[in-house]
Amino acid sequence: xxxxxxxxxxxxxxxxxxxxxxxxxxxxxxxxxxxxxxxxxxxxxxxxxxxxxxxxxxxxxxxxxxxxxxxxxxxxxxxxxxxxxxxxxxxxxxxxxxxxxxxxxxxxxxxxxxxxxxxxxxxxxxxxxxxxxxxxxxxxxxxxxxxxxxxxxxxxxxxxxxxxxxxxxxxxxxxxxxxxxxxxxxxxxxxxxxxxxxxxxxxxxxxxxxxxxxxxxxxxxxxxxxxxxxxxxxxxxxxxxxxxxxxxxxxxxxxxxxxxxxxxxxxxxxxxxxxxxxxxxxxxxxxxxxxxxxxxxxxxxxxxxxxxxxxxxx
Amino acid sequence: xxxxxxxxxxxxxxxxxxxxxxxxxxxxxxxxxxxxxxxxxxxxxxxxxxxxxxxxxxxxxxxxxxxxxxxxxxxxxxxxxxxxxxxxxxxxxxxxxxxxxxxxxxxxxxxxxxxxxxxxxxxxxxxxxxxxxxxxxxxxxxxxxxxxxxxxxxxxxxxxxxxxxxxxxxxxxxxxxxxxxxxxxxxxxxxxxxxxxxxxxxxxxxxxxxxxxxxxxxxxxxxxxxxxxxxxxxxxxxxxxxxxxxxxxxxxxxxxxxxxxxxxxxxxxxxxxxxxxxxxxxxxxxxxxxxxxxxxxxxxxxxxxxxxxxxxxxxxxxxxxxxxxxxxxxxxxxxxxxxxxxxxxxxxxxxxxxxxxxxxxxxxxxxxxxxxxxxxxxxxxxxxxxxxxxxxxxxxxxxxxxxxxxxxxxxxxxxxxxxxxxxxxxxxxxxxxxxxxxxxxxxxxxxxxxxxxxxxxxxxxxxxxxxxxxxxxxxxxxxxxxxxxxxxxxxxxxxxxxxxxxx
Numbered sequence: 001x002x003x004x005x006x007x008x009x010x011x012x013x014x015x016x017x018x019x020x021x022x023x024x025x026x027x028x029x030x031x032x033x034x035x036x037x038x039x040x041x042x043x044x045x046x047x048x049x050x051x052x053x054x055x056x057x058x059x060x061x062x063x064x065x066x067x068x069x070x071x072x073x074x075x076x077x078x079x080x081x082x083x084x085x086x087x088x089x090x091x092x093x094x095x096x097x098x099x100x101x102x103x104x105x106x107x108x109x110x111x112x113x114x115x116x117x118x119x120x121x122x123x124x125x126x127x128x129x130x131x132x133x134x135x136x137x138x139x140x141x142x143x144x145x146x147x148x149x150x151x152x153x154x155x156x157x158x159x160x161x162x163x164x165x166x167x168x169x170x171x172x173x174x175x176x177x178x179x180x181x182x183x184x185x186x187x188x189x190x191x192x193x194x195x196x197x198x199x200x201x202x203x204x205x206x207x208x209x210x211x212x213x214x215x216x217x218x219x220x221x222x223x224x225x226x227x228x229x230x231x232x233x234x235x236x237x238x239x240x241x242x243x244x245x246x247x248x249x250x251x252x253x254x255x256x257x258x259x260x261x262x263x264x265x266x267x268x269x270x271x272x273x274x275x276x277x278x279x280x281x282x283x284x285x286x287x288x289x290x291x292x293x294x295x296x297x298x299x300x301x302x303x304x305x306x307x308x309x310x311x312x313x314x
Numbered sequence: 315x316x317x318x319x320x321x322x323x324x325x326x327x328x329x330x331x332x333x334x335x336x337x338x339x340x341x342x343x344x345x346x347x348x349x350x351x352x353x354x355x356x357x358x359x360x361x362x363x364x365x366x367x368x369x370x371x372x373x374x375x376x377x378x379x380x381x382x383x384x385x386x387x388x389x390x391x392x393x394x395x396x397x398x399x400x401x402x403x404x405x406x407x408x409x410x411x412x413x414x415x416x417x418x419x420x421x422x423x424x425x426x427x428x429x430x431x432x433x434x435x436x437x438x439x440x441x442x443x444x445x446x447x448x449x450x451x452x453x454x455x456x457x458x459x460x461x462x463x464x465x466x467x468x469x470x471x472x473x474x475x476x477x478x479x480x481x482x483x484x485x486x487x488x489x490x491x492x493x494x495x496x497x498x499x500x501x502x503x504x505x506x507x508x509x510x511x512x513x514x515x516x517x518x519x520x521x522x523x524x525x526x527x528x529x530x531x532x533x534x535x536x537x538x539x540x541x542x543x544x545x546x547x548x549x550x551x552x553x554x555x556x557x558x559x560x561x562x563x564x565x566x567x568x569x570x571x572x573x574x575x576x577x578x579x580x581x582x583x584x585x586x587x588x589x590x591x592x593x594x595x596x597x598x599x600x601x602x603x604x605x606x607x608x609x610x611x612x613x614x615x616x617x618x619x620x621x622x623x624x625x626x627x628x629x630x631x632x633x634x635x636x637x638x639x640x641x642x643x644x645x646x647x648x649x650x651x652x653x654x655x656x657x658x659x660x661x662x663x664x665x666x667x668x669x670x671x672x673x674x675x676x677x678x679x680x681x682x683x684x685x686x687x688x689x690x691x692x693x694x695x696x697x698x699x700x701x702x703x704x705x706x707x708x709x710x711x712x713x714x715x716x717x718x719x720x721x722x723x724x725x726x727x728x729x730x731x732x733x734x735x736x737x738x739x740x741x742x743x744x745x746x747x748x749x750x751x752x753x754x755x756x757x758x759x760x761x762x763x764x765x766x767x768x769x770x771x772x773x774x775x776x777x778x779x780x781x782x783x784x785x786x787x788x789x790x791x792x793x794x795x796x797x798x799x800x801x802x803x804x805x806x807x808x809x810x811x812x813x814x815x816x817x
Contacts, residue, residue, distance in 0.1 A: 179426045181419040184412050191405040198403055200388035200417050258407040 054217025062257025070129025104215020718749025
């Protein structure tokens with residue numbers, strides 16, 4: 001009986017942590033338990049959520065994409081410049097997605113063809129991308145048309161659009177990862193790339209595709225972030241790589257590849273991080289404490305995850 | 315009679331060194347061919363050519379009479395050639411069904427995996443290989459033997475007409491080995507041609523219709539299995555008559571006890587183990603797979619804990635000393651799994667040899683920098699002592715060496731530490747006949763020099779050939795002890811079999 005309980009706890013650690021944080025914050029701040037607040041947290045988590053979905057694909061293949069925040073910034077800067085130059089908004093949005101795909105392809109090229117370590121390639125692109133976007137915006141904040149903020153507030157059947165987008169992308173990613181040959185092959189590559197090659201899987205093409213997916217998801221996350229802020233600033237997309245990786249790992253995806261899921265794992269991870277941040281605001285905590293508390297929760301979660309691995313594998 | 319596969323004049327060299335020199339032989343349709351040869355004889359290269367990992371410099375292959383020239387493993391798989399490797403190629407994070415159909419999932423609507431069809435076809439394949447596991451069982455939960463059955467099921471799913479078994483029994487228990495042989499018989503009855511590669515010559519003689527012996531990249535002998543005996547195979551493999559399988563001893567055990575276990579127990583692992591190991595003695599530990607032999611070795615070395623009893627080294631109790639402390643006090647441990655536990659595979663020969671004895675070559679305090687010149691001399695002399703292949707450079711990665719040479723590197727490492735007691739766990743696994751003799755010589759040499767040697771082995775001949783005494787373990791306890799005069803294959807085996815009623 002006791003072992004059954006502990007096994008359950010180990011198996012569902014992310015879910016239990018999720019529940020524990022809800023209860024804690026609910027007790028400390030009664031306002032936390034309102035539908036409006038729940039919806040608010042969900043909407044705020046959408047940009048990181050999208051980035052984290054793409055990141056899940058990358059981590060499953062034992063890679064990493066540190067350039068996601070830079071992709072968001074570059075896309076936003078390009079879009080802002082285009083709108084300022086009088087280009088139509090849909091074209092600017094398409095350009096953002098194009099930026100995501102292009103930068104993803106650059107990552108993928110250096111990783112699969114030049115065979116550089118993903119960490120190095122994407123770290124370089126993080127700095128190059130941010131530098132490029134700063135130059136493009138001349139380190140100034142650029143306000144965007146009202147349209148963006150309005151888009152973020154639009155509801156469809158009572159559900160905010162950013163939330164719909166997140167739900168749609170999570171559902172699609174879950175289907176791809178669990179039910180398509182492509183998805184299952186990604187897990188195989190993450191488990192043992194050499195075996196995957198010998199089994200006749202198109203390993204390079206598979207790895208190439210996850211960086212494209214990550215780039216696209218980051219760009220999409222960038223659009224959602226613009227609908228919340230209504231402006232591009234030098235801080236756009238900052239720390240998103242950290243938040244996204246933390247969320248994915250919180251959700252039980254392995255940094256060493258071959259194990260993980262978007263649903264419910266990554267989604268829970270994203271919500272946990274957002275809840276902690278929002279909860280701290282509600283509790284009127286010292287803003288300087290936010291990063292400390294968030295980092296502590298993430299560290300604790302990853303520590304628990306690592307500790308449970310040997311027990312789970314028994 | 316048509317041939318399933320024919321090699322015709324296959325040649326291959328690496329950097330000017332010929333590895334295969336005009337190899338020609340055929341595998342008859344529906345027949346099983348045993349392929350034997352020392353490590354480095356060219357078996358792996360030949361199989362890599364067959365499997366599309368390498369292309370031959372000259373010569374051709376015919377598969378069912380049609381030319382076979384694969385440029386990628388996928389080509390070979392499509393042509394119906396499947397490999398069951400020593401190290402399995404399954405993805406442990408996926409289910410059995412996913413492993414079987416990874417490259418060819420049945421689909422619904424063209425995109426999604428058709429789970430029902432996948433499961434049905436997997437279940438049918440698993441029934442054929444006699445594995446009673448659900449198709450959606452994760453491979454991580456399967457034993458080595460069960461995983462091998464999954465590999466065979468995968469070969470069947472690809473409609474393989476030629477299956478190559480490369481050392482398939484290495485990680486299998488006796489029962490699993492028997493099950494594998496039964497399955498091979500079924501495959502043969504269905505007309506599947508097979509190539510069986512193994513160092514266990516008895517298996518090759520018993521299981522195969524025909525045998526081909528490779529030596530130095532050429533066919534040294536071939537014919538029907540009935541024409542061969544173990545002795546003849548061995549002499550064809552090494553190119554000379556091995557008059558003696560085991561070296562002779564010069565020293566003898568003395569009275570001094572070097573390693574002692576007193577009622578060592580760990581629940582569920584080992585029970586009430588007591589023994590003494592004297593200086594100059596080779597003490598064998600026999601037993602079936604899962605009898606607790608390797609577990610005992612790990613406990614003795616301090617890698618795993620024990621709840622009761624005591625372990626004494628040179629008469630002093632070790633309590634809970636960490637392996638590092640035990641090494642410092644004269645214990646050495648050559649693990650069963652040299653690839654993962656005994657060696658740093660990507661590090662150089664010199665670095666591996668240096669691991670446990672670097673301190674001895676440190677200079678003066680306070681910096682204690684390494685005396686590199688003296689260190690190089692030591693490495694040169696130890697290489698000489700273990701007769702490591704002279705072609706291997708000190709800076710060469712250990713992963714590029716043959717199994718026998720790798721094991722010599724491990725031995726060299728421990729020899730430098732001058733251990734008082736040495737625990738060897740399956741030291742000759744995956745090592746060919748010629749290199750085995752060298753290892754035996756080294757092991758006995760250590761004992762002659764006064765070290766106590768604890769030798770764990772699954773090969774009874776090896777134990778009876780080398781040991782002064784043999785302990786037989788079963789279900790975590792010592793069942794019997796035999797002194798040299800009492801050695802008897804049958805009695806040793808009988809003692810190893812688990813009894814139904816536990817005392």
